[in-house]
Amino acid sequence: QSRDVVVFAAASLKNALDDAAAAWMRDNSGRRVVVSYAASNALAKQIEVGAPADLFFSADLDWMDYAAAKSLIKTESRVSLLGNSLVLIAPKGSQARIDLRPGVDLASILGSDRLAMGHVNAVPAGKYGKAALEHLGAWAGVKDRIAQTENVRAALVLVSRGEAPLGIVYKTDAVSDPNVTIVATFPESSHRPIVYPVALTKDSANPEAVAFLAFMRSDKVKPIFEKQGFTMLSRAGSGS
Amino acid sequence: MILDVDIYHRQGGFSLEVRFQSDGKLTALYGPSGSGKTTIVNAIGGLVQPDHARIVVQGRELVDTKTNIVVPKHKRRIGYVFQEGRLFPHLNVRHNLLFGRWFTPSGERKASFDHVVDLLGITHLLDRRPSTLSGGEKQRVAIGRALLADPQLLLMDEPLASLDEARKSEIYPYIERLRDEGGVPIVLVSHSVAEIARLATSVVVLSEGKVVASGPAAEVLRHTNYFAQSGLTEAGALIEAQVSGHNAAYDLTVLQARAGALSVPRLPHPIGTILRVRLRARDIILSLAPPHGLSALNVLPAFISSIGDAEGASMDVQLDCGGDPVVARVTRKSVEELGLKPGLPVHAIIKSIAFDPEALGVAGQENI
Amino acid sequence: MILDVDIYHRQGGFSLEVRFQSDGKLTALYGPSGSGKTTIVNAIGGLVQPDHARIVVQGRELVDTKTNIVVPKHKRRIGYVFQEGRLFPHLNVRHNLLFGRWFTPSGERKASFDHVVDLLGITHLLDRRPSTLSGGEKQRVAIGRALLADPQLLLMDEPLASLDEARKSEIYPYIERLRDEGGVPIVLVSHSVAEIARLATSVVVLSEGKVVASGPAAEVLRHTNYFAQSGLTEAGALIEAQVSGHNAAYDLTVLQARAGALSVPRLPHPIGTILRVRLRARDIILSLAPPHGLSALNVLPAFISSIGDAEGASMDVQLDCGGDPVVARVTRKSVEELGLKPGLPVHAIIKSIAFDPEALGVAGQENI
Amino acid sequence: MEGLSPEEWTAVRLSLKVASVAMAASLIPGIAIAFLLERRRFWGRQALDVVVHLPLVLPPVVVGWFLLIGFGRRGPIGAFLAEQFGIVFSFRWTGAALACAIMGFPLLVRAIRLSIASVDRKLEDAAGTLGAHPVWVFGVVTLPLILPGIIAGMVLSFAKAMGEFGATITFVSSIPGETQTIPSAIYAYTQVPGGEGGAMRLTLVSIIISIAALWLSEWLARRVRRRVQA
Amino acid sequence: MEGLSPEEWTAVRLSLKVASVAMAASLIPGIAIAFLLERRRFWGRQALDVVVHLPLVLPPVVVGWFLLIGFGRRGPIGAFLAEQFGIVFSFRWTGAALACAIMGFPLLVRAIRLSIASVDRKLEDAAGTLGAHPVWVFGVVTLPLILPGIIAGMVLSFAKAMGEFGATITFVSSIPGETQTIPSAIYAYTQVPGGEGGAMRLTLVSIIISIAALWLSEWLARRVRRRVQA
């Protein structure tokens, strides 16, 4: 009787991971994958106090690093599995035309309005976004006009509802929402690579978890993840 | 017609079916516990919405379920002394007393705060909360609150039940004045025949939700049998008498009634004042011959007009004292031994002392 | 000593300072509103913690602040009829009545539920909620609740205030029986001198938190001046008399007292029963000669033992009727006109009708 | 533990403002709706009751989302209010106050309802017989008697507003100085490794504020109760 | 709108279980603490009052975090309970119930306190004179009289438990079938594209459950009130 594989995954991975898990369970009938979706930080802290997780799938590197530093994961199993890219969006029908080059002047486009993005210290997409804006020299101009959200989806909703004329979200989120248009994509060089690392937890003794992790690294899941807009990182490896 | 009440109302297993009219300025409701007195008062006050009713007070139609008239209670201008106090716990005594005044048109604020407070002996309580008052103190504040609302109709549900006699006899004259001078019709619920006899101008006797008797006080009170036990002690005739003189030496006041002169303990009323005098049937001794050497000061010559049926040991002998109807309750044995029969001349003997304050009220016009 | 009370207690501006002992099985507390009656009863019942007190009931020390003894109220085995009902709103009448019984040791459940319920006339109310009861019905349930707790001490704070006379005179005999047979000491607060005269064996008269008079009922009641207004009507002598015969023809009962034979309306008591008879001072007419042709059946030969001071128009004439002390209240005018003075032989005349049920109670041993 | 940074002070001040305004603004509607729900039988009463409870039943994020849809710039109510009265909620502290008020509303209403239910209707009747119009009766009898419930409701509303996070951040996001309340600031700390210190600091501030608020409310309640107790 | 998926049904069932257990388990301590706070003056009363209110004042995430530290497998209380009684909260539905119970506790306690405050102490005195020991008095007089408050408290506690998210997911994560309640499931839906449908579906289920709960509570309250009203 094999135990269920328990995955602690960032909530933004839900669609992709649900599909991947379904595919794996179809292929390996009788095995089950159970995914607990929550914020990466909560998951890391939970694993720290002994949560029964086999796999930790974080939305950014910080919390995977935290787990690694606290020896909560099997370092050798860690892999940066998925990648994403960051885009600037506007409500559908927006006339905004922006070229995200160094020195870009977002502030004048915003006027008295707000730029919606994840919390710049807390939410991964926010952190990447801030880095990118800093890189482009636009941060100083907009830093007082930012509406920081609890998660990146909330930033998407703000733009989609027309509350904010601009927002910074993942491409995966932007493509799925018909009410927003992608105005521009941030150059990859403007921020740290957006990666979703996954690793086996230290306490996991479940061989099925190893198998599921292997499955997720296989080519079989590539279409599943890419369908959700993620990129499979080919250079999957130690990934930091 | 001052009061015209016709109510049909069911509550639980109890059904109230009363219809009475009252010409009196003070209508007393009398009846055993649970006979529907409070329910009637509530209907008049607008606290109970009767199933069917027509209630008219001094020409004002308060309720007529036929034509769907229901004057809301806050427009009835009533002062209601509840059976259970109902003081506002969050207001001190002063503000409880003044509560109704806020809603009285300023031109109609007649009752004097100081006078009422003084009368009720609650001056020292004005700054206290109701929760710190004794039972009787609460009741007095409740009376004051109703009086100070300057109502056009005063409803009093056993207002004096837990007051001592001294306090009661201070309050009685005030109620009499309200009745006679204020022109405020009063509905009074009371278990005390003495109180009713002193104050009421009309009486409605209730039993199990029905009217047993109703009419002018003098008439209803003559029928001692309505009043069961207390009838034995308290019922009797109500006659009118005028203060004709004061005897300072003996501290007596002499009253002149049609029945004759009556000496009673000194009264404060000036000569000429018309009083209503209660001659309790139990207090009257009959004598065949004019008595001598008795301590009783009042001897009224009379003719026996009729003798009622025997009830146990006693019979009510109705007398005609110079035109005033008086009733004496004597034993059957005495009736036989003295050979009392209609037409016989007798002497009615009454002690002066029998005229306690409850027996002597001020009579307004046509109050008897 | 049945009751030994010594309380010093301040509440707000009111200070209670009472000390009295009572040998009587039924101690009545009498006094104007706000004089501290309820506070005393609360202290005995354990609802008020007095500043300083020693309260002993039939040898049981309930409170002694000196030695820090305070028996908690639920261990005092009392039945308390509150001035304001205090029925449990969430229980129907039956469960209100039975409430105390749950906590009574099963061996001591003596009061018969059916009997008490029947006596109080609340059989038809058993399944009702207190909120649907009339004022008097509530009060009767409250009385029943206290009685059915089979208390070792019964505290009654104006229990009969809003009941009609008929109901009262049904309840009196029950209280008398409790007093005489049950061995349950009773503390009764009442504003009615008639009630006190009928029931009390000891009386404590209060005024402004102080004891004005206390002692056996017969003694205290003779001093009509304690009782202000109501004293005029209700005070008088209490004497003992034995049922000596019944006169079926005239529905009379003949009592034999030391003072002489008294005819009173037919009583249910068997021959030989000892009764306490109240001779109200106001009901007694004095005659120099033996009267003839009077409707009054009772004529008691007496000597004047003393004449009290004048109070307004009246004087209390103390009589010695064959050993029984009797008091007659007559006008000063009569005293002078008849030349009444100590030592003079007179005849005390009392109507049979004057002996209403309130004037005739059953006497336990040594109850007068 | 170090003192608060200026930004944190800003968040604290803002939280106090938001919580106070949320509490104050929901008071009158809270009393009115409590009265309606407790005393009147009308069509849609059940529905109103459910709506009032929804902020409790639904996850705060969903409430925030509904607020965004309804009171956002493009939302029907938001657009109307902005056009007619110039009241704008989105990205304003007023929006945070609205979110907090709504999240605390069921608590406020329940507390007041309980008090209303325990008012002795006979006292209201008595006031009526003395000539007081029902509106006056409410003002001078019912209202003073339900003060304990109102105070309790205000405490709950204020406390809830101090802790409210999900609906607020979803509705008006977290803008320092405008909508970043203490909980938002705490949230940010908890999301970064090593942020516990900052989170604890602000948590402590929250606790201190709530101690003060509770102390104040107890004091008020004692005063009021002394007046009201029969 | 399609029906619920099996996982969603699981979440619904779990939520009902968690909310019911949370409500039931907090009832007795809630009554006890409400009684203590309302009736007794003891050392530390103020502190207890503050502690009871904390779940309201603090952001749910912080509460969850404290729970994680205190009641986790390695937390002092959690370890003790696990060793002594075999009660384990961490990452079990029991933990979700604990989180919900604690989050609803201030609401429950306040409602009951309000009711206790409005009980006529004279009735308790009367029961005492009739021989009832204070414990009995509480049981047969006070308790029946505060039933309206208890019911209101239970409604609030249950409703709060149905909507509780932050503390729960922080404390016991969101493991399907074990700790994934309706709010956690809704949250997960809101975090991904196309999740709105699922979120709305579950929101509706929540609303329906709360309608049923409110209806039940109103029915109970009416029955009780009829008994209690003086």
Ligand SMILES: Nc1ncnc2c1ncn2[C@@H]1O[C@H](COP(=O)(O)OP(=O)(O)OP(=O)(O)O)[C@@H](O)[C@H]1O
């Ligand atoms: N908490 C309090 N603060 C101040 N005064 C009080 C308080 N409680 C009672 N009193 C006063 O104590 C006095 C005695 O009260 P108590 O209830 O014993 O009177 P009582 O003799 O029973 O009167 P009643 O016949 O009216 O019931 C009253 O004058 C009352 O005003």
Ligand SMILES: Nc1ncnc2c1ncn2[C@@H]1O[C@H](COP(=O)(O)OP(=O)(O)OP(=O)(O)O)[C@@H](O)[C@H]1O
């Ligand atoms: N809600 C109710 N359900 C059933 N019966 C009721 C209800 N309310 C009152 N009653 C009954 O109606 C009758 C009349 O009540 P009411 O209060 O008018 O009596 P009352 O004459 O004032 O008596 P009391 O002298 O005892 O105050 C009583 O028998 C009472 O039990």
Ligand SMILES: [Mg+2]
């Ligand atoms: Mg009545």
Ligand SMILES: [Mg+2]
């Ligand atoms: Mg009293």
